[in-house]
Amino acid sequence: MDFVSFLIQVLNSLQYGLLLFLVASGLTLVFGIMGIINLAHGSFYMVGAYLAFALTSMTGNLMLAIALGIPLAFVFGAILEWALFSHLYKRDHLEQVLLTYGLILIFEELRSLAVGDEVHGVTIPELFSASIPLSDNLSYPVYRLVISIVCLALAGGLYWLIQKTRLGMMIRAGSHDRDMVKALGIDINLLYRTVFALGVALAALAGMLAAPISSVYPGMGSSVLIISFVIVVIGGVGSVWGALVAALVIGFADTFGKVLLPDLAGLMVYLVMAVVLLWRPEGIFKKA
Amino acid sequence: MQVMLGSLVGVLAGALVPLGAAQAAEKIKVGLMLPYTGTYAALGTAITNGFKQYVTEQGGKLGGYEVEYSVVDDESDPSKATENASKLVKRDNVDVLVGTVHSGVALAMAKVARDTKTLLIIPNAGADELTGPLCAPNVFRSSFSAWQPAYAMGKIVAERGHKNVVTVSWKYSFGEQSVAGFKEAFEKAGGKVAKELYLPFPNVEFQPFLTEIASLKPDAVFVFFAGGGAVKFVKDYDAAGLKKSIPLYGSGFLTDGTIDAMGGSGEGLMTTLHYADNLTNPKDQAFRKAYAISYKMQPDVYAVQGYDAAQMLKSGLDSLKGAKFDKDAVAKAMAAAKIDSPRGAFTISKAHNPVQDIYLRKVEGRDNKLVGVAEKALADPARGCRM
Numbered sequence: 218m219d220f221v222s223f224l225i226q227v228l229n230s231l232q233y234g235l236l237l238f239l240v241a242s243g244l245t246l247v248f249g250i251m252g253i254i255n256l257a258h259g260s261f262y263m264v265g266a267y268l269a270f271a272l273t274s275m276t277g278n279l280m281l282a283i284a285l286g287i288p289l290a291f292v293f294g295a296i297l298e299w300a301l302f303s304h305l306y307k308r309d310h311l312e313q314v315l316l317t318y319g320l321i322l323i324f325e326e327l328r329s330l331a332v333g334d335e336v337h338g339v340t341i342p343e344l345f346s347a348s349i350p351l352s353d354n355l356s357y358p359v360y361r362l363v364i365s366i367v368c369l370a371l372a373g374g375l376y377w378l379i380q381k382t383r384l385g386m387m388i389r390a391g392s393h394d395r396d397m398v399k400a401l402g403i404d405i406n407l408l409y410r411t412v413f414a415l416g417v418a419l420a421a422l423a424g425m426l427a428a429p430i431s432s433v434y435p436g437m438g439s440s441v442l443i444i445s446f447v448i449v450v451i452g453g454v455g456s457v458w459g460a461l462v463a464a465l466v467i468g469f470a471d472t473f474g475k476v477l478l479p480d481l482a483g484l485m486v487y488l489v490m491a492v493v494l495l496w497r498p499e500g501i502f503k504k505a
Numbered sequence: 506m507q508v509m510l511g512s513l514v515g516v517l518a519g520a521l522v523p524l525g526a527a528q529a530a531e532k533i534k535v536g537l538m539l540p541y542t543g544t545y546a547a548l549g550t551a552i553t554n555g556f557k558q559y560v561t562e563q564g565g566k567l568g569g570y571e572v573e574y575s576v577v578d579d580e581s582d583p584s585k586a587t588e589n590a591s592k593l594v595k596r597d598n599v600d601v602l603v604g605t606v607h608s609g610v611a612l613a614m615a616k617v618a619r620d621t622k623t624l625l626i627i628p629n630a631g632a633d634e635l636t637g638p639l640c641a642p643n644v645f646r647s648s649f650s651a652w653q654p655a656y657a658m659g660k661i662v663a664e665r666g667h668k669n670v671v672t673v674s675w676k677y678s679f680g681e682q683s684v685a686g687f688k689e690a691f692e693k694a695g696g697k698v699a700k701e702l703y704l705p706f707p708n709v710e711f712q713p714f715l716t717e718i719a720s721l722k723p724d725a726v727f728v729f730f731a732g733g734g735a736v737k738f739v740k741d742y743d744a745a746g747l748k749k750s751i752p753l754y755g756s757g758f759l760t761d762g763t764i765d766a767m768g769g770s771g772e773g774l775m776t777t778l779h780y781a782d783n784l785t786n787p788k789d790q791a792f793r794k795a796y797a798i799s800y801k802m803q804p805d806v807y808a809v810q811g812y813d814a815a816q817m818l819k820s821g822l823d824s825l826k827g828a829k830f831d832k833d834a835v836a837k838a839m840a841a842a843k844i845d846s847p848r849g850a851f852t853i854s855k856a857h858n859p860v861q862d863i864y865l866r867k868v869e870g871r872d873n874k875l876v877g878v879a880e881k882a883l884a885d886p887a888r889g890c891r892m
Contacts, residue, residue, distance in 0.1 A: 222720040229712040334546050336733045338740070338766035348746050355719030356746035361712075431709060432740065432766055434733030435544050440707060472713040475704060483676065483705030 218476070221352045226472055232361045234468020235368035239423035240441055241448040241460045242375060243416030249455015250392040250412055253305055254313045257320035259442025261417045265290060265424025266433045267328060270337045273428075279342045283425045287418055294417025298410045306395075306409070325435065334435050339428040364426050371419075372461050379457060388412055392455060447486060451493045453500030462501055466493075533570040533822065533830060536599030538589055538614065539628075541578040544732065545606045547762075548807045549578075552628045554800050555811025556603065559819070562795070567815065568822030570830070575599055579610050586613030594621045600830050601626065603814055606807075608632035608679055615639050624821075624832045628814040629807060633682045636858035638889035643836050645857040647814040647844075649779050650885040651682035652689075654756035657863035657879040658727065658777040659690025662754055667724035669699050673714055673738070674729040676703035683729040683756055691727075699723055709737045715745040726751055731758035736766040743770035760868050761806060774868045780806040780848045781864045781875040789847035806848075813846045817853070820844065856887030 218226070244258045268289060272282030301320075305313050341360045348356035379385035391398045391408050399405045424437075431437065448467055452459030467486055474485030481488070493501060537556070539549035553576075560572050575597040577589050586609070593599045594617060601624045605611050611630030618625035618641065625644045627635055631651040635644065662670060670691060674680035680703070688698050699721060702714050718726060726747075730738045735758065742748055748770070757778025764771050792812065796804040817839050824838030825831060843852050844859075851861040863880045866873040 219720060222716055225716045225719075226713060229716060233710055233712065329542075329546075334544060336736050336763055336766040338736060338768050340768060341744075348744060350746065352719060354722065354747065354750040355716060358744040360744070430737070430741065430744070432733055432736040434736070436707075437733065440709075471710065475702075475710075475713040476717050479702060482703065483708070 225351055226476060228357060230469040230472040232365045233472060234465040235365050236423060236427060237444060237448060237467060238461050238464035239368050239371060240420050241445040241464055242457050243419035244445045245449045245455055245457060245460045247413055247416040248449060250388060251306065251409055253302060254310050256314060256317040258420055258445060259438030260321050260324040261420035262424040262441045263438035265421030266428040266437060267332060268421060269425035269428035270339050270433045273339050279339060279429060286425050287422055290421030291414045291418040294414035295410050298413040302413055337433040339433060341429040360429060367426060375457050447490050451490055451500055453502040456502040459500055459502030531570050531827060532573050534573050534575060534599040536575045536593035536597060536602045538577045538579050538593060538602060538604030540581045540606050543581050545581045548606045548629065551805055551807035552811035555808035556815045558796055558799055559812045559815035567819040569827045570822055579605050581607040581610060583609035583613055586610040587617060590614045590617035594623050601818060603628060605630060611635060615644050618644055624836060626814045626817060628810040632678055636856040636885055636890065637887050640856045640887060640890035640892050642892060643832060645817060645839055647817055648810040650858050651679050652686035652885055653883055654777045654863055655683040655686030656690045657883060658754055658756060659687040660694055661865055661879050662725055662727065663691050663694030663696045668696055669724045670696060670727055671700045671718055671721055671723040672698055672727045673702045675706040677706045680729045687727050707734060709734050711738055711741045715741060715747060719747060723751060726753050728755045728759060735759045735763045739767050740770045760873055764868055764871050771868045776866055777863050777879045778806060779861045779863055780809055781866045782872040783875050786849060788845055792847040809847050813844055816844050817842060854884045854887060856890040858885045860884040
């Protein structure tokens, strides 16, 4: 591999890893703080992509669609938490898996009824539709760079929210001792609802950002779900920082695995997971 | 006018056959085992529409036999395939099985058909094995083998002066068979496949491969992808700036039903398939008009394959002249039939796969426009078929 190709592959790895982080961060928050195994998390990614498609066809602009889509996804998440997930906190994981698996089926069916089973495309906003020439015959789409920058900004924002704000303090406390936080007069239900809605909004945002480069199609949430769980497990359940590192590790492993060991391309991610877990059974960043 | 003529001919044919028959009350039970939910739902529906359109054109009868349907949604789930097929054969006593889209499910159906000696017509699934090692006297296909369109493309790519090609595909049997078919023709014509890139199905993170292609600098790229993956690959390929410098070729699944979602990225792509959007034969024009009237949408290659499955069955039943259903006689007549398909007439190979023209098409606007015939009357080599 020559040097330029190597650099471009690094760029590919970063972009893929950062997008995965966006999906996995919501999953790890909900899993780590509320203790809920949410198999429907991939569906939120899909919902985001379809939102981007629907809103872009209505407004004619992806950025406007995202601006509208985030609050919609947040409210959608809050309603879901109120109607369904709030009843799951005391239940065991098997029941959570059953409900959230059911949700996957329901979301897929609703999607099929509402928009059908065709593949849809979303146009990249004019502003970002250019490409930067990197070698004599390969250019890197500006839009992918934008995704990376947005994801990095969000990672920073999440870090600030959780480590530096009062809300973040309550979230961290709530993950340790629900009853004690409640006793201190904090509305734990509202807190959980906020965290859950935030997780849904993050997954939906990832779906919306990815829509123009991945296209929008049935079942698109399932592959993302599996890889997100891998990231959450490698990173350490509940650790947003861990999710970021793990997502980047997976981004690099997958990208370079495909190029250097094409025969193992499908296995690479799981091999990395196995190695990391042998080394650190609780993930790279064990929850403090 | 053509529709009217077509239906007139249909009615006449339907009315004439029973005249010579002993009696017209015989029924034939057709088991439709197709996907009606999930990713392939649209394909299953198109096949069913096509099949029923032909039966309607024949006045609700095939070769004088009243047609009765048993319908099962196979959900494209291979793990349920054997059970579903057995149910149709043993519980519903169907005379003919028709299905399906997914190759994995079709392989299980072929096994049930072989075990129970039931007549099977496969209206889509392209796995080479079905008319290769697994061929049987009672198993027919109205569609294509994975090998056929890819092989035709291998010749075209070589003829267009490309010497050095990289292939990209999902790593599962249909993708690998497509690449193998392409490679066979391309290397026979003096070309060389520099590298075969595969990724696991249904992974769509192509970016690393695009970088790899750019650094290998081949003369052209041949891909197999379909549905969402095809859309994404073509868009990524364009966005990476490769479309301008390295031409992209594929078998027709790359651009069938995906052009709209590709935006402009698909424009100009050349693919090979046994059907195209603007064939000029009268059969196709009549078919398309009638289909659009009945189902309020344009037919596609899947509807054609369903339509032809019914035509194949009719040519088999015709030979009975109204006598009691005899599957061996039907199979024998089907094997010898010449089918007047909307795709152009085809015959059936010894291994029971269509011997058909493969068209070269080019994406123009929203259509896969016909460019020419890539291979005339191409027969699948049916390697491993002992029959």
